Amino acid sequence: MKTLKLSELSLAFKINLGLVAGLMILIAVGVVSVVNRDALDRATSGREHAMKAKLASAQLLSDLINVETGQRGYVLTGQTSYLQPYDQAAVRLDAAISNLLILTPDATDRQLVSDINNLAKEKLAELHQTITLRQTKGFAAAQAVVLTGQGKTYMDQIRAKMTTLNANEDRAIVNYATQSGQLQRQTTLVVEAGILLSVLVVASAIWIINRDLTARKRAEDELAEQEARLKAVINSMTEGLVVADLHGTFTLFNAAAEEILGVGLLKISPDKWAKSYGNYLPDKTTPFPAEQFPLVRALKGDEARDVEIYVKNKQLKTGKFISVSGNALRDANGHITGSIAVFNDITQRKDAETKLFAEKAKAEAMLGSIGDGVFALDTEERIVLFNRAAEQLTGFTLQEALGRPYTDILEFYSEKDGRPVDEFIKTALKGWTAAMTQDTWLRRKDGTPIPVADSAAPILGVDDEVQGAVVVFRNVVREKELERLKDDFVSIASHELRTPMGAIRAFVSMILDGDYGPVNKNLVEPLTDIRGSTLRLVELVNDMLNVARIEAGRMKFEVTDQPLDAILHEVMVVMTPLAKEKKLELNYLPPKTSVMVLADPGKVNQVLTNLLGNALKFTDTGGITVKAVAKHDFVEITVVDTGLGISSEDQPKLFGKFQQISSNQTGRPAGTGLGLYISREIIRKMGGDLWIKHSALDKGSEFAFTVVRAKTAAAKQVQERLAREASIHPDQK
Amino acid sequence: MKVLIIEDDTPYRKVYTRKFEVAGYTVETAEDGVKGIEKARSFKPDIVLTDLMMPQMDGFQVLDTLKGDSNLKDIPVLVLTNLSTAEDSQKVLQKGAVDILVKSDTEPQVIVERVNELLDQK
Numbered sequence: 001m002k003t004l005k006l007s008e009l010s011l012a013f014k015i016n017l018g019l020v021a022g023l024m025i026l027i028a029v030g031v032v033s034v035v036n037r038d039a040l041d042r043a044t045s046g047r048e049h050a051m052k053a054k055l056a057s058a059q060l061l062s063d064l065i066n067v068e069t070g071q072r073g074y075v076l077t078g079q080t081s082y083l084q085p086y087d088q089a090a091v092r093l094d095a096a097i098s099n100l101l102i103l104t105p106d107a108t109d110r111q112l113v114s115d116i117n118n119l120a121k122e123k124l125a126e127l128h129q130t131i132t133l134r135q136t137k138g139f140a141a142a143q144a145v146v147l148t149g150q151g152k153t154y155m156d157q158i159r160a161k162m163t164t165l166n167a168n169e170d171r172a173i174v175n176y177a178t179q180s181g182q183l184q185r186q187t188t189l190v191v192e193a194g195i196l197l198s199v200l201v202v203a204s205a206i207w208i209i210n211r212d213l214t215a216r217k218r219a220e221d222e223l224a225e226q227e228a229r230l231k232a233v234i235n236s237m238t239e240g241l242v243v244a245d246l247h248g249t250f251t252l253f254n255a256a257a258e259e260i261l262g263v264g265l266l267k268i269s270p271d272k273w274a275k276s277y278g279n280y281l282p283d284k285t286t287p288f289p290a291e292q293f294p295l296v297r298a299l300k301g302d303e304a305r306d307v308e309i310y311v312k313n314k315q316l317k318t319g320k321f322i323s324v325s326g327n328a329l330r331d332a333n334g335h336i337t338g339s340i341a342v343f344n345d346i347t348q349r350k351d352a353e354t355k356l357f358a359e360k361a362k363a364e365a366m367l368g369s370i371g372d373g374v375f376a377l378d379t380e381e382r383i384v385l386f387n388r389a390a391e392q393l394t395g396f397t398l399q400e401a402l403g404r405p406y407t408d409i410l411e412f413y414s415e416k417d418g419r420p421v422d423e424f425i426k427t428a429l430k431g432w433t434a435a436m437t438q439d440t441w442l443r444r445k446d447g448t449p450i451p452v453a454d455s456a457a458p459i460l461g462v463d464d465e466v467q468g469a470v471v472v473f474r475n476v477v478r479e480k481e482l483e484r485l486k487d488d489f490v491s492i493a494s495h496e497l498r499t500p501m502g503a504i505r506a507f508v509s510m511i512l513d514g515d516y517g518p519v520n521k522n523l524v525e526p527l528t529d530i531r532g533s534t535l536r537l538v539e540l541v542n543d544m545l546n547v548a549r550i551e552a553g554r555m556k557f558e559v560t561d562q563p564l565d566a567i568l569h570e571v572m573v574v575m576t577p578l579a580k581e582k583k584l585e586l587n588y589l590p591p592k593t594s595v596m597v598l599a600d601p602g603k604v605n606q607v608l609t610n611l612l613g614n615a616l617k618f619t620d621t622g623g624i625t626v627k628a629v630a631k632h633d634f635v636e637i638t639v640v641d642t643g644l645g646i647s648s649e650d651q652p653k654l655f656g657k658f659q660q661i662s663s664n665q666t667g668r669p670a671g672t673g674l675g676l677y678i679s680r681e682i683i684r685k686m687g688g689d690l691w692i693k694h695s696a697l698d699k700g701s702e703f704a705f706t707v708v709r710a711k712t713a714a715a716k717q718v719q720e721r722l723a724r725e726a727s728i729h730p731d732q733k
Numbered sequence: 734m735k736v737l738i739i740e741d742d743t744p745y746r747k748v749y750t751r752k753f754e755v756a757g758y759t760v761e762t763a764e765d766g767v768k769g770i771e772k773a774r775s776f777k778p779d780i781v782l783t784d785l786m787m788p789q790m791d792g793f794q795v796l797d798t799l800k801g802d803s804n805l806k807d808i809p810v811l812v813l814t815n816l817s818t819a820e821d822s823q824k825v826l827q828k829g830a831v832d833i834l835v836k837s838d839t840e841p842q843v844i845v846e847r848v849n850e851l852l853d854q855k
Contacts, residue, residue, distance in 0.1 A: 491816065495786060498815035502837030503744035509840050510748060515755040538837045556820070 011212050018205025022198045029194030036187040040180055047176035050169040053103035057116075057162045057169075060096045063089060064120060064158065068151065071127045075134050075142045086127060093120050104165075106172070112165045116158055123154040238344075240322070243329070244270075244295050245338045260322060260345050262315030270296045278313030282321070294326025298339035303327050308346070320347040376459065376470045379429065381405050384468065393452075393475055395445030412452070415439040428456035428469035436473070450475050486552065494545040501541065505534040543674035547657065550681045557600045557685055557722050561710035564597045564628060564635055565590050571608045572626065578616055585623025591630045596710035598718060599686055604707060607679040607690070611639045611703050614675065619643030622700070633714045634688060634706045642700040651692055655680050679705070687718035734852055737778035738762045739769035739795060740813070741787045745836065749782070749813075752841040753848075766790025770798050773805055780848055785814040785821065796828040809851050813844070 066085040073082030097117045104110050130151070134142035145151075234241055240257030242265075244250050253265035263277050271290040273279060279288035290296060294304040305325045312319035324343040328336045367374055373390035375383055386401040394401075396409050412421040416439055427434035435455045442452045453476040459468040508531040511519060519527070549555040572588045579586035597604075608626070615624045622642025629636050646654065655676050680690040688706035695701035708714045736758045740746045746762050753760045761776045763769035766783075767790050773781060781799065785792035792812055799805045812825045812833040825833050831851055834844060 491818070495815045498835075498837035499742055500744070502815060503742065503748060505837065506745065506748040506752075506841045509842065510752055510755075513842065515751055542838070 011209065011216070014205065014208055014212065018201060018209070021201045021205070025194050025198045025201065029190055032190040032194075033187055036183045036190070040183045040187075043176045043179040043183065047173050047180070049103045049105070050172040050176065053100055053109075054166050054169045056096055056100050056103060057165055060093070060100070060116070060120070061159065061162055063092055063096070064123060064155065067124070067127060068155065071130055072146075075130060075139065075146065078134060078139070083131065086124075086131065089124060089127075093117075093124065104169075106168065109165060109168050112161050112168070116161045116165070119154055119158045119161065123151065123158065126151050126154060240343045241340070242295065242343075243338060243340045244299070246299060246336065248296060248299065251338065257343075260320070260343070261311060262313055276313075278311055278316070280310040280312070282308050282310055284310045284312070284319065293341075294324045295339050295341040298326035298328045298341065299336060301328055301336060308350075309343075320345050321350045322346060372454065372472050372474045374470065374472050375401070375406070375410075376468055377406055377425070377429070378468045379466065381407065381425070381429070383409075385470075390473075393444075393450070393473070394442065400445075409445070411443040412436070412440055413443070415441050415451070424456045425469060425471060428458045428471070429466060431458045431460070431466050433457040442473070451477055451480055453479070487554065490545060490548050490552075494541055497541045498538065501534060501537050505531065505538065508534060540674075543678060546678045547674055547681075550678065550685070555682070555685070557603065559598050559600050559686060559719060559722060561596050562599055562601050562604075564595050564599075564637075564707065567597075567599070567601045567604045568608060568626065568628060568637065571605055571612065574609070575612045575616070579624065582616060582620070584616065584619055584621070587623060587625040589625065589627040591628045591635060593630070595628075595630045595635055597635055597707045598710045598712075598715040599707050603682050603686065607682055607705060608637070608639070610675045610679045611705070615639055615641035615643060615701075615703075619700070630709070631706075633712045634708050636704055636706050638693065638702055638704045640700065640702045645697040645699050645701055646692070646695040647697055651695060654692060655690075683707075685722070687714055687721075734780075735759045735761070735776060735778040736848065737769065737772055737776055737781045739764075739766065739772075739781065739783040739787070739792075741765055741784060745784075745813075748841060749844070752845055756845045756849075758848075766792070766795045766798075769795055773799060773808070774802075778808060779852055781808055781810045782813055782844075782848075783810060785812060785816055785825070793824065793828060796825065796830055800829040811844075811848065811851065813839075 063085065067089040070082045070085040074080065074086075097113060097120075100113045100116075101110060104113055126145070130142045130145050133145060234252070235255040237254060237256050240260045241252065241254040242250055242257050243252035248270040249267055250265045258264040261277055266272075266276055268276055270293055273290065273293065274287040279293075280286055281288055288309055292307070293309075294307050297304050303326055307324045307326075309322050309324060310319055311322055322343045323346045324341055326339055326341040329338040329340055331337050367385070367387040370387060371389055373393040374385070374387045375390045376385035378384050382403055383401045383406050384403075386396075386398050390401075391397055394410060401409055406425070407420075407422070413419060414421050414437065421437055421440045424434040424436050433455060436453055438453075440452055441449045443449050452473045454471075454473045456469050456471040458466050459470055461467045508527055510516060512524070512527050512531065546555070568588065568590070572586065576586055612624065612626070619641045620643070624639065624641045627638045627640070629638075657674060657677050676690070683690040683705045687708040690703070690705040693702040693704045708718055734757075736753050738746060738749050738753070738760060740749065740762065741764050743764075746764065750760045750762055761772055761778065763772045765787050769781075769783065770790075772778075781795075783792045783795050787795075790798075792814065796810055796812075799808065799810060806829075809831045810829065812830045813836050814821070814833065815836050822833050832847065834847065
């Protein structure tokens with residue numbers, strides 16, 4: 001049996017319990033009192049009887065004694081007046097005995113009474129005998145009977161029995177007295193206890209009931225407070241909250257609901273809602289069907305989510321879209337008792353969505369018209385965008401591409417080793433733009449390969465987190481062809497130009513050398529001029545080839561760590577005899593300590609040769625000094641001459657293409673006008689610069705160029721740049 | 734000393750032939766690679782001078798063939814060309830040529846001196 005807690009019992013029950021308990025106590029007390037009173041009565045009557053019995057037996061004895069005395073008197077005197085008690089005695093004896101029997105309920109006592117009766121009867125019989133004897137025979141006969149003592153014996157026996165009887169009665173009396181006392185005490189006790197108990201019970205009941213009432217009141221207060229709070233919460237919500245009962249009548253309309261709808265709680269049935277609140281389907285014209293309202297659907301257990309309703313009524317300035325979700329309200333047994341709906345104003349969101357669609361359509365239109373293939377990937381490398389050009393280039397349709405990892409359908413691989421090219425996409429997905437490596441090819445759906453180029457860029461979100469990558473690519477078959485043609489053109493052109501020129505030069509040289517026999521003196525000069533012109537032509541072609549290569553980025557640089565001294569020294573060796581020819585001094589001042597530079601030795605050689613060549617050309621007297629000074633990150637090499645110098649107007653023209661300094665050209669072998677331009681481009685490609693430090697007419701000029709020192713940060717940058725450029729144009733010459 | 738000149742351009746052929754004859758060499762010429770190999774086998778020159786850009790068989794192939802023939806591989810080959818790419822130079826030297834000179838940039842005399850040098854070394 002479950003133990004009941006006091007608190008779990010209802011208030012009514014507790015009140016009843018209290019009253020019943022009190023009642024029970026009273027009844028108990030009453031019953032006990034009544035029972036005790038009966039007992040008391042019995043005890044009292046018993047005592048009375050016993051006392052009466054004592055009296056009666058005493059009376060009897062006295063009577064008997066009286067009779068005996070009477071008898072004695074008669075015997076002695078013969079007077080019949082003494083016989084009066086004896087006459088009455090028989091009757092009185094019976095009466096007394098009857099009385100005694102009534103008064104002695106106890107069996108032992110009754111036996112005694114019976115014995116006493118018998119003895120008394122015998123005594124009377126004896127007395128009668130004695131009396132009769134006196135009457136008839138006289139005194140002496142009667143005296144003789146008395147003297148037998150039989151009468152006395154009877155009296156003694158009677159006395160003995162009576163004593164015992166009296167003793168019994170005394171005992172009984174004492175018992176009854178004690179009993180009475182006990183009973184009385186008992187009754188008092190019970191009554192007192194009863195009073196106490198009922199007081200306790202009633203007091204407890206009062207206390208418990210009061211406590212319950214207080215608790216109840218407190219609970220009620222709390223409930224009221226909670227309700228108030230809930231109401232506050234409901235009304236502070238920004239979402240509209242409405243509750244309807246089973247009939248579809250509104251029972252709750254929070255503040256937001258009223259604000260959003262413009263109209264408050266109306267006690268109308270659902271089929272009137274559309275009209276009264278101005279609810280339409282998203283098409284803005286069809287009134288919203290009553291059975292489709294989420295609130296109505298929920299009543300049937302159909303809990304709808306995000307149902308869109310257009311609202312426009314007199315109270316609202318402009319129409320708005322709301323998104324409604326409905327839930328059923330159920331009781332403890334799961335039966336639907338009503339429904340609740342929550343809704344939001346989504347007009348802004350819908351506007352944004354419409355705008356977004358428009359933007360998206362625009363973007364898609366733009367993408368569709370771009371000639372390059374464009375596709376975008378999400379962070380899982382799945383294709384989320386694939387424009388028309390991409391479809392055409394790859395042969396895969398948008399449906400085939402969308403949603404799939406790009407590696408499923410697009411195979412970018414290197415022409416060189418056939419290995420997949422995916423670095424540029426992976427780099428983009430890490431957050432940096434990257435170009436496809438040169439010689440990237442793509443396999444179309446039908447298996448045909450096409451050369452492709454371009455790049456991948458990351459798509460960044462609002463917090464600059466990578467959300468994907470966009471790849472742009474195009475078929476570069478034509479471009480590659482063009483490049484090849486360009487290269488071929490340049491090579492072929494230069495080769496073709498050089499061939500006849502070389503031949504002319506060779507012939508003229510040989511004629512002048514006398515290999516075709518002695519030369520007519522008159523012909524020496526013109527032949528020499530021809531040779532000069534030829535040499536110029538050759539130089540021009542070489543220079544133009546170099547310029548073309550540099551401008552196309554197709555000049556190959558092989559930069560390594562080199563000792564600068566060795567490179568410069570080699571040039572000095574070649575130029576010294578030429579300087580000697582013109583009787584000019586040529587000095588070389590190497591750096592204080594041997595220094596390593598990052599350079600293409602051939603190119604440095606070429607540049608210094610060009611500068612020294614110029615110096616020699618324009619210096620008639622004095623000398624040329626080449627000095628190399630190591631600075632922090634680079635080495636500065638200067639070429640100082642004591643030649644003609646260059647005016648300040650002419651200095652800006654120095655490094656331009658085909659610019660010849662107008663003055664002071666007579667008698668000097670003309671240059672191509674490309675030398676300094678080419679030299680500067682070469683030096684710049686290797687990370688340095690070439691410039692004129694100063695020059696003054698008739699004083700001389702000082703040219704300087706820099707070469708980066710090996711193992712410096714600058715050197716690293718140069719190497720990286722050159723490597724990058726080499727990867728884009730691998731066919732460098 | 735015998736020198737074989739493989740050159741498709743007639744002026745060059747003529748001028749170099751003249752130059753080497755004046756310098757005292759016995760000269761044979763061929764105007765393309767195929768004829769050049771034939772001549773090499775029959776003439777057994779001490780040195781071969783070859784152009785690169787030739788029809789039918791270019792200088793590279795000539796080099797390969799010469800170096801691939803056990804009878805001819807020891808003959809030094811000097812490449813004369815008007816191409817001047819670093820890659821070509823490397824390629825030629827890798828294939829076993831002893832040197833490469835740009836015709837338009839080089840005096841005929843210099844070529845003769847170079848050949849003298851190369852043959853003296855032997």
